[in-house]
Amino acid sequence: MSTSQQGVLPSQTIRQMLSDGRITVTEPVPEGQIQPASLDLRLGNVAYRVRASFLPGGGNTVAERLADFEMHQVDLSGDAVLEKGCVYVVPLMEGLNLPVDINAVANAKSSTGRLDLFTRLITDNGTEFDRVEAGYSGPLYAEISPRSFSVLLRPGMRLNQIRFRQGQVVLSDDELRTMDAQQALVDSEAHIDHGLGFSVDLTPREDGVVGYRAKPHTGLIDLDLIAHYPQAEFWEPVFAPEGRIILDPGAFYILVSREAVHVPPDCAAEMAPYLAMVGEFRVHYAGFFDPGFGHEAAGGKGSRGVLEVRCHEAPFALEHGQIVGRLVYEKMTEVPDILYGKDMGSNYQGQGLKLSKHFKA
Numbered sequence: 592m593s594t595s596q597q598g599v600l601p602s603q604t605i606r607q608m609l610s611d612g613r614i615t616v617t618e619p620v621p622e623g624q625i626q627p628a629s630l631d632l633r634l635g636n637v638a639y640r641v642r643a644s645f646l647p648g649g650g651n652t653v654a655e656r657l658a659d660f661e662m663h664q665v666d667l668s669g670d671a672v673l674e675k676g677c678v679y680v681v682p683l684m685e686g687l688n689l690p691v692d693i694n695a696v697a698n699a700k701s702s703t704g705r706l707d708l709f710t711r712l713i714t715d716n717g718t719e720f721d722r723v724e725a726g727y728s729g730p731l732y733a734e735i736s737p738r739s740f741s742v743l744l745r746p747g748m749r750l751n752q753i754r755f756r757q758g759q760v761v762l763s764d765d766e767l768r769t770m771d772a773q774q775a776l777v778d779s780e781a782h783i784d785h786g787l788g789f790s791v792d793l794t795p796r797e798d799g800v801v802g803y804r805a806k807p808h809t810g811l812i813d814l815d816l817i818a819h820y821p822q823a824e825f826w827e828p829v830f831a832p833e834g835r836i837i838l839d840p841g842a843f844y845i846l847v848s849r850e851a852v853h854v855p856p857d858c859a860a861e862m863a864p865y866l867a868m869v870g871e872f873r874v875h876y877a878g879f880f881d882p883g884f885g886h887e888a889a890g891g892k893g894s895r896g897v898l899e900v901r902c903h904e905a906p907f908a909l910e911h912g913q914i915v916g917r918l919v920y921e922k923m924t925e926v927p928d929i930l931y932g933k934d935m936g937s938n939y940q941g942q943g944l945k946l947s948k949h950f951k952a
Contacts, residue, residue, distance in 0.1 A: 596757070596758075596924040596925070597757055597758030597759050597760060597922070597924070598756070598757065598758070598760050598921065598922040598923045598924040598925075599628050599754055599755070599756050599760055599859045599921050599922070599923050599924065600628075600693070600754075600755040600756070600757065600923075600924055601627065601628060601882075601923055601924065601925055601926065601927035601928070602625050602626065602627050602628070602927040602928055602929050603925075603927065603928045604755075604924065604925075605625055605629075605630050605755065606625060608755070612688060613687070613688050613689060613690065613693075614630065614685060614686075614687060614688075615685065615686040615687070615688060616684055616685055616686075617635070617684045618633070618684050618747070624749065625929075626752060626881055626929075626931075627859075627881040627882045627883060627927040627929050627930055627931055628754055628859040628879070628881050628882055628923065628927060629752040629753060629754040629879055629881065630685070630752060630753050630755075631700065631749035631751075631752045632683045632684075632685050632697070632712070632731065632733065632749060632750070632751050632752060632753055633683060633684040633685065633746070633747045633748065633749055634667060634681050634683065634684070634733065634744060634745075634746055634747065634748045634749075634750065635667070635681060635682040635683055635684055635746060636666070636667055636668050636746045637664055637665065637666060637667060637681070637682065638664070638665040638667055638671060638673065638679040638680070638681045638735070638744070639657055639661045639662075639663075639664055639665075639679060639680045639681070640661070640662045640663050640664070640665060640677060640678070640679055641657070641660040641661055641662060641678050641679065641680055642660055642662055642678075643660055643678065644678050644734060644736070645659075645660055646713065646717055646718060646719070646720065647713070647714075647715060647716060647717055648716070648717075648718055649716050649718065650716060651715070651716060652715040652716070652729075653680070653713055653714070653715055653717075653730070653732050657680060665679070667681070667744055667745055667746050668745070668746055670743055670744075670745060671743070671744055671745075672741055672742070672743055672744075672811060673735060673737055673741065673742050673743075673744055674737065674741045675737045675738065675739065675740060675741045676736075676737070676738075677736065677737070678734065678735075678736045679734070679735045679736070680713065680732050680733070680734055680735075681732065681733045681735060682730060682731075682732055683730070683731040683732060683733055684746075684747070685731055685753075686729060686730045686731055687714075687723065687727050687728065687729065687731065688728045689723070689725060689726055689727050689728065689755075690725075690726065691725055691726040692725060692757055692758070693725055693726075693755055693756070693757050694722075694723060694724055694725040694727075694755075694756055694757075695722075695723035695727075695753050695754060695755050695756065696721060696722055696723070696753070696754050696756065696861075697711070697712035697721045697722075697723070697751050697752065697753045697754070698721060698751060698752065698754075698861070698878045698879050699711075699750060699751050699752075699878075700749060700750060700751060700752055700879075701879075701897070701947075702814075702947040702948055702949070703750045703751065704878075704899045705845060705897065705899060705946060705947035706737075706739070706740060706742070706812065706814075706947050706949070707737075707738040707739035707740065707805060707843045707899070707901075708735065708736075708737055708738070708740075708742060708750065709734075709735070709736040709737070709738050710733055710734065710735050710736075710750045710751045711733070711734045711751075712731060712732070712733060712734075712751060712753065713731075713732040713733070713734055714727060714729060714730075714731060714732070715729040715730065716729075720734070723753070731753075733750060733751055735750065738843060738901075739805040739809075739843045740805070740809055740811070740812045740825065741811050741812070742811065742812050742813075742814055743811055743812065743813040743814065743815075744814065745815070748814055748815075750814075752879060754859065754879060756921070757924065760921040760922055761919055761920070761921055762858070762919075762920040762921065762922060764783050764784065764785065764786075766920075767781075767783050767786070767787060767920055768781075768783055770855070770858075770920070771783070771787075774855065776852055776853060776920075777850045777851070777852050777893075778850060778851040778852075778893050779849070779850055782914065784917070785917060785919075786863060786917035786918055786919040786920070787852065787917060787918040787919075787920065788914045788916075788917050788918075789848045789849075789850060789852075789862070789896055789898070789914065789915060789916040789917060789918060790848065790849045790850065790912050790913055790914045790915060791846055791847075791848065791849065791898060791909060791910075791911065791912070791913055791915050792846070792847050792848060792849035792895070792911065792912075792944075793831040793834050793835065793836065793846075793909070793910070793911035793912075794834075794849075794911065795830070795831065795832075796944070798828075799828075799830050800828040800829065800830065800944070801829055801830060801831045801836070801846065801944075802828075802829040802836070802844055802845055802846040802847070802944065803822070803826040803827065803828060803829060803844065803845040803944075803946060804826065804827050804828075804829050804842055804843070804844050804845075805825065805826060805842070805843040805844075806824075806825055806826060806827055809824060809825045810824065810825075812825075812949055814949065816949060817948050817949060818948065818949070818950070818951050818952065819949060819950075819951070820949055820950050820951065821950070821951055822946060822950050822951060825950070826845070826946065826950075829844065829846075831911065834910065834911035835908055835909065835910050835911065836908075836909050837906050837907070837908055837909075838900065838902035838906060838907045838908075838909055839902060839906060840902050840903060840904060840905060840906060841901075841902070842901070842902060843899070843900070843901050844898075844899075844900040844901070844902075845897060845898070845899060845900075845944070845946060846897075846898040846900055846944070847895045847896070847897055847898060847943055847944040847945075848895050848896035848897075848898060848916075849911075849912060850895070850896070851885065851893030851894060851895050852880075852884075852885055852893060852894065852895075852896065852918060853884065853885035853886040853887075853893050853894065854880050854881065854882055854883065854884040854885065854886060854920070854931075855882070855886055856882045856883055856886060856923075856926045856927070856930055857882065857922065857923050857925075857926050858882060858920050858921060858922055858923060859879070859880065859881060859882055859920075859921045859923060860879075860880035860884070860918045860919060860920045860921065861878045861879060861880065861918070861919050861921065862878040862879075862880065862896060862916055862917075862918055862919075863878065863916065863917050863918075863919050873900070873901050873903070880896075880918065880931075881927075881930075881931035882923060882926065882927050882930055882931060883927075883930030883931040884931045886930070895943050895944070896916070896918070897944070897945060898915060898916065900915070
């Protein structure tokens with residue numbers, strides 16, 4: 592299987608890859624697992640508790656390296672708890688048999704990132720997380736490290752997703768400026784510098800809240816329960832009376848972008864952290880924006896980007912309007928046959944400041 596065009600492969604091509612055996616599965620794939628520009632990946636039946644995160648490196652399989660790091664196994668088929676502060680490796684139901692001209696990149700799903708559930712893809716011989724070399728043939732694994740909340744998992748749950756790419760896919764700044772001039776990618780003046788800049792919105796809502804901070808000692812979250820948990824049991828509100836908040840090292844925050852953006856149907860996008868020189872924090876663990884995100888063709892009128900923020904070494908003063916991330920646009924080989932939002936009943940189309948779907952509104 593190969594396409595003549597360069598770009599990100601759409602939903603209809605992903606279906607063909609499944610049919611052709613370029614994507615292998617141990618269980619049949621339900622339709623909802625295929626996204627406009629990506630495929631959700633499903634957890635298998637066992638989790639390996641490991642003493643450290645690792646990459647196998649060239650010439651090594653993940654299974655071989657697990658023998659060096661495994662502490663014990665957790666059977667996921669019996670509603671298993673993955674505990675906060677621990678690291679686990681889980682074989683996935685999907686594997687790959689990629690052509691030599693197709694590579695892949697993975698990222699946590701949006702709800703995963705909003706729970707501070709640190710999730711990365713690992714492959715045999717891998718020297719980077721979340722990257723799959725062109726022509727890779729072999730199994731896939733998820734490294735999972737709950738950072739703020741312990742979670743209850745079962746086989747088949749989908750924590751991360753994978754996007755397939757052929758050739759040069761990233762739009763240049765000049766191409767972005769042209770696109771913005773034609774269809775206004777953002778609802779304000781576009782800040783384009785190696786992508787479309789995202790800034791933080793610290794304007795209070797009617798209740799004065801500008802964001803949320805994860806509480807340090809909470810109960811368990813069952814990832815199958817939607818709109819179930821009271822916000823106040825897991826999150827404390829964040830206020831910014833002077834248009835500024837002080838980020839505490841180690842704390843996890845949910846904030847929102849000042850800009851409302853959209854992704855045209857013939858593009859996908861990835862949220863990338865801004866340069867480390869602007870501050871000791873990381874923004875946005877879950878970085879895929881599907882074709883149609885916030886776009887009028889998919890029932891949107893621009894959507895804010897939810898920012899998952901963790902401060903590192905020192906307290907940091909974050910100011911309203913400060914640029915904290917950038918949206919890198921990628922071209923599709925063709926428009927997907929489903930779009931984010933209208934065709935999918937998507938949870939976050941047209942969003943503002945919003946916690947993950949597991950919490951009551």
